[in-house]
Amino acid sequence: xxxxxxxxxxxxxxxxxxxxxxxxxxxxxxxxxxxxxxxxxxxxxxxxxxxxxxxxxxxxxxxxxxxxxxxxxxxxxxxxxxxxxxxxxxxxxxxxxxxx
Numbered sequence: 001x002x003x004x005x006x007x008x009x010x011x012x013x014x015x016x017x018x019x020x021x022x023x024x025x026x027x028x029x030x031x032x033x034x035x036x037x038x039x040x041x042x043x044x045x046x047x048x049x050x051x052x053x054x055x056x057x058x059x060x061x062x063x064x065x066x067x068x069x070x071x072x073x074x075x076x077x078x079x080x081x082x083x084x085x086x087x088x089x090x091x092x093x094x095x096x097x098x099x100x
Contacts, residue, residue, distance in 0.1 A: 002032060005024040008027050011031075
């Protein structure tokens with residue numbers, strides 16, 4: 001695919017970016033080169049290569065999902081918190097609807 005100045009202007013318009021004719025003429029060959037590199041990546045044989053999300057092994061560290069019942073560190077005081085709420089329902093704060 002070849003990128004010309006009209007294509008650059010159309011892309012800029014879709015992105016709502018103001019661009020001059022001089023900038024469009026300067027960007028056209030750069031975008032054309034980028035698309036050429038992407039086409040080269042499409043030619044690489046990736047059969048048998050497992051898809052990855054990262055190049056380094058990552059492990060998500062999870063903590064136990066437990067309710068903290070210690071009132072000194074913030075847990076187990078729902079009733080005290082709800083007593084301060086202007087409106088509460090089923091243990092949750094009630095707020096006015098903002099989206100219709």
